[in-house]
Amino acid sequence: MNSGSNLPQQQLEWWGDVLSLDDFEVVHQTEDRADQSLQFTLIPTVAAAVCPHCGTLQKECHQKRDREGIRDLPMGQRSVVLRIRVFEYHCPRCEKMLTPPCPAVAPGTHATERFLERAAQLIRHGDIQNAAAFLKVPEKTLERWYYEYVERRQQQPPAHLKPITSIGIDELSQKKTPPIRGRDHRPDQSPCAGSAGES
Numbered sequence: 001m002n003s004g005s006n007l008p009q010q011q012l013e014w015w016g017d018v019l020s021l022d023d024f025e026v027v028h029q030t031e032d033r034a035d036q037s038l039q040f041t042l043i044p045t046v047a048a049a050v051c052p053h054c055g056t057l058q059k060e061c062h063q064k065r066d067r068e069g070i071r072d073l074p075m076g077q078r079s080v081v082l083r084i085r086v087f088e089y090h091c092p093r094c095e096k097m098l099t100p101p102c103p104a105v106a107p108g109t110h111a112t113e114r115f116l117e118r119a120a121q122l123i124r125h126g127d128i129q130n131a132a133a134f135l136k137v138p139e140k141t142l143e144r145w146y147y148e149y150v151e152r153r154q155q156q157p158p159a160h161l162k163p164i165t166s167i168g169i170d171e172l173s174q175k176k177t178p179p180i181r182g183r184d185h186r187p188d189q190s191p192c193a194g195s196a197g198e199s
Contacts, residue, residue, distance in 0.1 A: 015040065019072070021104050021112075024084070036078050041066075043085040049098045051091040058089040058098060067102075071111040071137060073118060079136045082112070107152075109145050116149040 007015075007029055016026040019040065028041035048059045070082035084105065089098040106113050115135075122131035123146055132139040 018075075019080075021072075024104070031078075037081055038075060038078050039081045039083065041083045041085065044087060044100065047087055049087070049089045049100045051094055051096070051098055053094045053096060054091065056091060056093055058091055060089065061087045062090040062097065063088050067105070067110075069110045070105055071115050071135070073112070073115055074135065106145070106149065108148060111145055116145055119146060120149060 012026045012029065015029050016024075019026065019042075021042065023045055024042040025045050026040050027043050030039045031037070032039065047061060048057055050057055065086050065088065067084045067086055070084055072080040072082050074080055084102065086099060086102070089100075090096075091098055104112050104114075106116050109116070111119075119131055119135060119137075119142060122134060128143050128146065129139055132142040135142065137145075
C-alpha cells in the first residue's frame with residue numbers, strides 16, 4: 001500500500017537534504033509500507049545542457065523521460081528507490097540529441113554509485129548472498145553490479161597519483177649544482193676516517 005500526498009515544499013526540501021544528491025531536487029515522495037520502501041522522484045536543478053560537439057548551451061528541453069527503479073542507500077529498515085527525470089535536448093547546429101550525464105547513477109545499472117560502494121563493503125566483509133538479502137536486491141543482480149563496479153574502479157587511476165606539473169627550487173638547485181670533489185668530501189671517505197696509508 002502506497003502512502004503519500006502532495007507534500008509541502010519545505011518537507012520536499014528536507015528530503016532533498018537527507019538524500020544529498022548533487023544537482024537534483026525532490027519533487028515527490030511516497031512510502032510503500034508493504035514493501036518497506038521510500039520512493040522519490042527527482043528532477044535536475046539545472047535545466048540546460050552543453051553540446052559536447054560544438055560547445056553551445058541548449059536550454060530548450062526536447063523531451064523528458066524517467067529512469068525508474070534506481071536503488072539508493074537504505075534508510076534504516078526501509079529501502080530507497082529513485083525515479084530520476086531525464087531532460088533531453090536537441091542541438092540544432094550539430095543536429096544531435098543531448099542527454100546530460102548523471103554521475104550519481106552507476107552506468108549500466110539501476111543503482112547509485114554510493115549504493116554500489118556500500119554493497120562492495122558488505123560483500124568484502126561477508127558474501128554476496130548476505131549483502132543481497134540485507135539490501136533487498138536479487139542476488140544475481142547484485143553479483144553482476146558488484147563485478148562491474150569492481151572492474152570500473154580498477155580501470156580508474158589512483159586518486160593520490162597526480163602528474164608532475166612543476167619542479168621546486170630545491171630540485172632545480174640539485175640538478176644544476178656540480179658535485180663537490182674535494183679531498184674531504186669523497187663518497188668513500190668518512191670525515192672521521194684516519195690517514196692510514198699516508199706516510
